[in-house]
Amino acid sequence: MSVDKLCEKIIERQNPSVVGLDPVLSYIPQAIKDEMRAAHQNPFEAAAQSLLAFNQAIIDEIADVVPAVKPQIAFYEMYGWQGVRAYHETVEYAKKRGLYVIGDIKRGDIGSTAEAYAIGHMGRPDLFGEARAAFDTDAVTVNPYLGSDGILPFARLCKGKKMIFVLAKTSNQSSGEYQDQVTTSGETIYQLAASNMERLGESHMGACGYSDVGIVVGATYPAMLGELRERVPHTFFLVPGYGAQGGGGADAAPAFDSRGLGAIVNSSRGIICAWQKGGSDGRDFAKAAREAAIRMREDLLGVLGGKIG
Ligand SMILES: O=C(O)c1cc(=O)[nH]c(=O)n1[C@@H]1O[C@H](COP(=O)(O)O)[C@@H](O)[C@H]1O
Numbered sequence: 439m440s441v442d443k444l445c446e447k448i449i450e451r452q453n454p455s456v457v458g459l460d461p462v463l464s465y466i467p468q469a470i471k472d473e474m475r476a477a478h479q480n481p482f483e484a485a486a487q488s489l490l491a492f493n494q495a496i497i498d499e500i501a502d503v504v505p506a507v508k509p510q511i512a513f514y515e516m517y518g519w520q521g522v523r524a525y526h527e528t529v530e531y532a533k534k535r536g537l538y539v540i541g542d543i544k545r546g547d548i549g550s551t552a553e554a555y556a557i558g559h560m561g562r563p564d565l566f567g568e569a570r571a572a573f574d575t576d577a578v579t580v581n582p583y584l585g586s587d588g589i590l591p592f593a594r595l596c597k598g599k600k601m602i603f604v605l606a607k608t609s610n611q612s613s614g615e616y617q618d619q620v621t622t623s624g625e626t627i628y629q630l631a632a633s634n635m636e637r638l639g640e641s642h643m644g645a646c647g648y649s650d651v652g653i654v655v656g657a658t659y660p661a662m663l664g665e666l667r668e669r670v671p672h673t674f675f676l677v678p679g680y681g682a683q684g685g686g687g688a689d690a691a692p693a694f695d696s697r698g699l700g701a702i703v704n705s706s707r708g709i710i711c712a713w714q715k716g717g718s719d720g721r722d723f724a725k726a727a728r729e730a731a732i733r734m735r736e737d738l739l740g741v742l743g744g745k746i747g
Contacts, residue, residue, distance in 0.1 A: 439598050439642065439643070439644030439645070439646075439649070439650050440576055440577065440596065440598065440599055440600050440601040440644075440650050441601055441644040441646060441648045441649060441650050441652070441674055442644040442645050442646050443538065443576070444505065444506065444538050444576070444577075444601065444674070444702065445644070445646040445648070445699055445747075447505035447506065447536075447537075447538050448505045448699065448702065448746060448747075449699075449746055449747035450505070451502070451503065451504060451505045451735075452735070452739060452745070452746050453503060453504055453505060453735040453738070453739070453746075454505075454694070454698065454699070454701060454702050454703060454738055454742070454746060455504055455505075455506075455680075455702065455703045455704070455705065455731070455734050455735060455738055456504060456505070456506040456507060456508045456538075456540060456676075456702050456703070456704045456705075457496070457500055457504050457506075457507050457508070457704075457705065457706070457709045457710070457727070457731060458507070458508045458509075458510060458542070458678070458704050458705060458706025458707075458709070458710070459493050459496070459497075459507050459508065459509040459510075459513075459528060459532075459706070459710065460509070460510045460513045460706040460707070460710065461489045461492050461493060461513055461710060462513060462516070463485055463488060465492070465707075465710055465711050465714070466488050466489070466492045466720075467492075467713070467719070467720025467721065467723050468719075468720060469720060469721070470488050470491050470492060470720075471484075471488050473491075474487040474488045474491065480520070482517055482518045482519075482520040482521070483520045485517040485520070485521065486514075486517050486518075486520035486521045486523060486524040487520075487524070489513075489514065489517065489521065489524045489528075490524040490527055490528060490531075492710075492723070493509075493524075493528045493531070493532075494528075494531055495723070495724040496709075496710060496723075496724050496727045497528075497531055497532050497535050497537065498535070498724065499724040499725060499727055499728040500709075500727060500728055500731045501532075501535040501536060501537060503728060503731045503732055503735060504537070504731055504735070505537065505538055505702070506537055506538040506539065506540060506576075506702060507532045507537050507538075507539055507540070508539075508540040508541075508542050508676075508704055508706075509525055509528050509529065509532075509539070509541065509542065510542040510706070511525055511541065511542065511543050514528075525573070526572075526573060529541065529573060529574065529575055530574070533574070533576075538576045538577070539575045539576050539577070540575065540576065540577045540578070540579070540601075540603065540676065541559055541573060541575030541577065541578045541579070542578075542579045543555070543559055543578050543579060544579045544580070544581050544605070545559070545578070545579075545580060545581060545588075545592075546580060546581030546582060546583050546584050546588040546589075547584060547588055548584060548587055548588065549587035549588070549590070549591060552584070552587065552588045552589070552590075552591040552592065553591040555591070555592075556591040556592045556594070556595050557572075557591075557595070558572050558573060559572070559573050559575060559578050560575070560578060560592060560595040560596070560600050560602075561595045575600075576600060576601065577600060577601035577602060577603060577652075578592065578600075578602055578603070579602070579603045579604075579605065579654060579676070580592050580602050580603070580604045580605070581604075581605050582604050582605060582606075582631050582634075582635075586634075589602075589604060589638070593638055593642070593651060596642055596650045596651070598642075598650070600650065601650045601651070601652055601674070602650070602651055602652065603652040603653060603654050603674075603676040604631060604635050604651065604652070604653050604654065605631070605653070605654045606628045606629075606631045606632045606635070606653040606654060606655050606666065607628040607632075607654075607655045607656060607659055607662050607663075607666065608654060608656055608678075609656025609657065609658045609659070609678045609679030609683055609685070610656070610658075610683075613628075613656065613659075617631075628655075628662070628666075629666070629669065631653065632653050632655075632666050632669060632670045632673065633669065633670060635651050635652070635653050635670065635673055636649075636651075636669075636670035636671075636672060636673045638651045639651035639652075639672055639673055640672075643672065646699065647671075647672060647695075647699075648672055648673065648674040648699070648700060649672050649673065649674070651673065652673060652674035652675060652676055653666070653670070653673055653674075653675060653676070654675070654676045654677075654678065655675050655676075655677055655693065656677065656678055656679040656683075656685070657677050657678065657679035657680045657683075657685030657686075657689045657690040657693075657703060658679040658683055658684060658685050658689070659679075660685075660688075660689040660690075660691075660692050661692075663675070663677065663689075663690070663692040663693045664692030664693075667692055667693055667694070667695070667700065671695075674700060674701065674702075675693045675700060675701040675702070676701075676702055676704065677690050677693050677701050677702065677703045677704065678703075678704040678706075679704075680703045680704060680705045680708065680734070681705040681706075681707065681708025681709070681734070682705070682706070682707035682708050682711075686737065687734075687737035687738050687740060687741040688741055690703045690738065690741070691741040691742070694742055697746065697747055698742040698743070698745065698746035698747065699746065699747065703734075703738060705730075705734055708730060708734070709727050709730045709731050709734070710727055712726040712727055712729065712730035713726035713727070
């Protein structure tokens with residue numbers, strides 16, 4: 439199962455964290471932008487090539503430190519089709535460097551449209567008799583607001599090779615506006631989403647004790663992380679909110695089981711913007727990302743008792 443591949447990488451690197459590759463031009467050192475602007479007449483192309491060069495240098499530095507990366511597609515779509523190509527090339531580059539790639543696409547729609555999203559990001563569209571992957575990520579994020587119609591097309595395409603992470607309790611401040619509302623059964627919406635994904639995961643179980651159907655729970659809500667860990671013991675958590683959103687290792691700790699497994703914690707700006715702290719000119723941006731990733735690993739390993747697996 440795909441979750442086993444993720445757990446193996448986490449144990450091998452002794453690191454339950456994922457670097458979010460969410461670049462915008464203002465995070466990218468001037469020297470890279472100047473070079474790309476001079477080389478490309480079209481500003482979209484120059485922007486996209488800047489993102490790609492930035493990501494590749496960071497991937498090279500962190501590939502032996504972290505098990506996974508999570509490019510969030512909005513940061514690429516912003517720069518048009520050239521940006522989307524940079525997303526695709528980032529995914530391919532990260533996979534070549536042995537990283538598990540979570541495509542943060544947060545899709546959700548009616549069944550037929552969800553199916554199209556799922557095929558594009560997890561499957562293989564039929565291309566005149568050939569079937570090739572468009573975006574070949576290991577996992578994607580899914581928004582459950584439309585109900586099972588919107589989730590099942592993604593779950594069907596897991597087939598032991600892919601994972602999904604369905605939003606349950608998101609890290610943002612307003613997440614409670616809908617997710618904390620109590621349903622007629624007495625559960626909150628986020629608890630209901632988590633329980634439903636635990637049930638859906640029963641037919642996607644891996645040897646590690648978790649399923650290929652994961653959920654997203656923010657490090658900014660540690661009590662809810664702990665409560666959900668008990669409620670859905672076979673559901674793997676993607677835990678954003680570390681770093682720039684204020685969460686730390688102690689906040690993320692309730693997401694893990696006694697082996698130090700069961701969750702992977704994301705930091706995006708905290709890693710890729712590390713070079714901007716301390717007045718650097720940016721030449722050392724990738725090394726700064728590496729050092730920040732090592733600090734995050736130490737923080738998480740510290741709260742997990744020094745060993746995973
Ligand atoms: O699905 C996600 O990854 C996600 C869910 C959530 O509840 N909160 C959240 O911040 N994220 C994503 O995690 C990343 C957080 O970025 P930083 O705040 O810069 O670490 C962004 O890509 C967000 O879109």
